[in-house]
Amino acid sequence: MTTWQDDASRDLMSLGGRLALLTRGEGSHVWDANDRRYLDFLGGIAVNCLGHAHPVFVDAVSKQAATLAHISNYFASPAQLELAARLKRLARTGDEGRVFLANSGTEANEMAIKLARLHGGKTGKSTILVLEGAFHGRTMGALSITPKAAYREPFEPVLPGIRAIAPTLEALEEAMDDSVVALFAEPIQGEAGVVPLPDGYLARARELTSQHGALLVLDEVQTGSGRTGEWFAFQRAGIVPDAVTVAKSIAAGFPLGALLTFGATSDLFYPGTHNSTFGGNPLASAVANAVLDHIETAGLLENVTARGAELRAGVEGLPLVSGTRGEGLLIGITLAAPVAGEVRAVAHERGLIVNAPADDVIRIAPAYTIGDDEVSEFLALFGEALAAVATTIPTQTETPA
Structure with missing residues (x-):
């Protein structure tokens, strides 16, 4: 029995890894072919500003396509x-x-x-x-x-x-x-x-x-x-x-x-x-x-500003986090070690989608519509991923002179 990875390898050009076979989305969540849910805090790389299947988007496509x-x-x-x-x-x-x-x-x-x-x-x-x-x-x-x-x-x-x-x-x-x-x-x-x-x-x-x-x-x-x-x-x-x-x-x-x-x-x-x-x-x-x-x-620009500040404050003090940069809901979370790739992978395993544009940076670009629930879920999942990766980093000890 072939897998979707086999199909992709056979039919698609080899231009980059595909992490999952996503089949549907709603709000800030997507589901894969095994019906596993992920919190999408990358938003199609800063694209899905209203999340997935937002009624405004769906209605606009449907009405205009019929016209x-x-x-x-x-x-x-x-x-x-x-x-x-x-x-x-x-x-x-x-x-x-x-x-x-x-x-x-x-x-x-x-x-x-x-x-x-x-x-x-x-x-x-x-x-x-x-x-x-x-x-x-x-x-x-x-x-x-x-x-x-x-x-x-x-x-x-x-x-x-x-x-x-x-x-x-x-x-x-x-x-x-x-x-x-x-x-x-x-x-x-x-x-x-x-x-x-x-x-x-x-x-x-x-x-x-x-x-x-x-x-x-x-x-x-x-x-x-x-x-x-x-x-x-x-x-x-x-x-x-x-x-x-x-x-x-x-x-x-x-x-x-x-x-x-x-x-x-x-x-x-x-x-x-x-x-x-x-x-x-x-x-x-x-x-x-x-x-x-x-x-x-809907006042979403105000939400972008408020939730961005909330997220930047929320990651402070989490394992490995050394700081943040960016504005609104385009945020780079800097890490104290070059382990962003590992953090991204562990986060994915726990049901969180982020990416690593640099060895020591995690990028998030969630929907403008996120609220308390999404922020809380992100901080919990991201904190778990950071803690898990932190345990794999050897403790540096001073070498005697």
């Missing part, structure tokens, strides 16, 4: 227009702002690279600055601005003109000059281990890019759509970028991404320079509208 699901990009739909106007309002782009709806964060970042190239064509600039530790996607363009050797080296040569710098104010000051066409940055580097930019970084980046005629492009694929307790993380810094990309939580699990432009940057694209067959289709747009409306009207 109009897909049209070509030769046409517009009411849902598409409503979503573009909504995103402009939430991002505070002003009247000059524009929105392009894509299918993923990677696609949005691909378009942002083209935006930078169009700006370069008008200004004669060519260098794109990116930050070490960044992750912007795995297609060739997005990979070119993702300076992780393990991801890039098998596919080199990548796009030319990309320069990676340390995510520090000093490196930014040194690198920024009149040859730079754009700076790409994540306000919080999720895949690097939930690493926020230094205090004041975005404000200084805005000053320097404006001074040198470069674009400030922010990748808010993970941090956007309310994940940090603000609609966009850049709003906490009080700055206005030239462009921002968003995806993941924007439609609570329905594939959708977007590029938002501000001011004169909105005039760079013109007919023929970009488009997408599926991007901004009525079904995806309607779901995103319903999701974003619910986040706003």
Whole structure:
């Protein structure tokens, strides 16, 4: 008798491990094929902002699918227009702002690279600055601005003109000059281990890019759509970028991404320079509208802020925990030893889904809808996993001089 692992090995490309065969979900829980329940505190990697099978999501999919699901990009739909106007309002782009709806964060970042190239064509600039530790996607363009050797080296040569710098104010000051066409940055580097930019970084980046005629492009694929307790993380810094990309939580699990432009940057694209067959289709747009409306009207941003603070306080004092970082419900829990992989595995065995983006960091990105029960369950299961791993770490003793 074959197992689901056998089927996966036979039929799916070998691009990563699959931990379980999940068959259904409700709220912040999922069940596998053996009907074992897991508390999902990774949320599809910061995607399932309303949890699983939320009535708002289900109703939006059902109603729109029964009305109009897909049209070509030769046409517009009411849902598409409503979503573009909504995103402009939430991002505070002003009247000059524009929105392009894509299918993923990677696609949005691909378009942002083209935006930078169009700006370069008008200004004669060519260098794109990116930050070490960044992750912007795995297609060739997005990979070119993702300076992780393990991801890039098998596919080199990548796009030319990309320069990676340390995510520090000093490196930014040194690198920024009149040859730079754009700076790409994540306000919080999720895949690097939930690493926020230094205090004041975005404000200084805005000053320097404006001074040198470069674009400030922010990748808010993970941090956007309310994940940090603000609609966009850049709003906490009080700055206005030239462009921002968003995806993941924007439609609570329905594939959708977007590029938002501000001011004169909105005039760079013109007919023929970009488009997408599926991007901004009525079904995806309607779901995103319903999701974003619910986040706003149900006060979920306030819950994101409150529950994030509660979780950060709750893990303090647990075995192996050395600190936390991040904002809202994008949290990196730092460990006192490089055992994050072991903690993740033991947590999974106990029915808790988290992940380990770095050797000493556990990342959580639960639904915006979590309450007392989910927080209590997480702290209990996570504490058990930490305690179990802690017992396997040899006690260090001093060596006599």
